Amino acid sequence: MDKFGLYAPQLLPFKEHFIPKAHPACMGCGVALGVRQTYKALEEKRDWMKDAGWEIPYKQPLPGNISKSKKEAKEEIKPALLTIEKRDQTNLFLCFDNEAVEDKPTPTVFKKWYPAVAVARGFHYVATACPSYPFDLIDKVRRGMESEGNSYIHILSPCPVGWDFDSEFAVNIGRYAVESAIFPLYEVVTGSYRLTIDHPKIRPVEQYLKLQNRFKHFKQKEILTIQAEVDREYAKLREGKV
């Protein structure tokens, strides 16, 4: 079995900077996984992050104050994207998106696509990432750190409790999201789009939706509208005309 001496995970730094291992997240949490992988990427550059109990400034909304945090998310994320770009600074924004801010998933209302907002505001580096593709995520965070202007990375983090699936499929379901092109992985360097992971065979969106119980009430017609929307957006991305 020792045919291959070195595997890619062994190239990562083995030291854990994910210090409070006893984090309050549920088992199989995508946010915790994403945070841990960004720690791997930012290993040497964490002097500026010493501020909170977690060694990075972070905010974790509790179930009890969801309504408050929903309001906060709307009040804080948007102005941050809108105003901070005016200052002459270099910031790295990481948005861990577990798709919990929306009230109920409906096929007619799609979620607000913050990477597009960031691109429109002239961020130097904008990317989407998913912890199911760890080396892609680590590369993007490193590139975001090295970029000269502001950078924004939108990270899809599967939530076993909110999306209602078994926790062992948390990584698998992120992979389904990327393979069905409902969450394409791309990066935008000063306005030019590039798909980082482009599967030759795209899965039907239905396979991704059927894995989660939160989409249990969707009917066939509604799934088709989602499929049409996803296909349209993905064709634009493939041609680079967004």
Added chain:
Amino acid sequence: MTKKLKVVKNSSKHTWNDTRVGCVLLEEGKAKPFKPGQKPILVPIWDKEMCVRCGLCYVFCPDAAIKREDDGYYGVDLDYCKGCGICHQECWFGAISMTEEG
């Protein structure tokens, strides 16, 4: 069924007098000494004949419970494992099985 709430005695080490104005934390990483305390229902067990030491379980562990041991194989720190089963699902070679602890 009524549960009686246990009165937790405050340790003499830390009182409200010790907190700073505005509860400002001057040291980072204060949650480091704490452990989850709850044991997982299912725990991963490695089959060393099947394992090729690729380290995928290590990358995908959300709780940072999987560690590389001295012989190159991977093992779990049961203080931090929550038993989510991602490592069992993601292992390409089927080397990890989830079993009851003990």
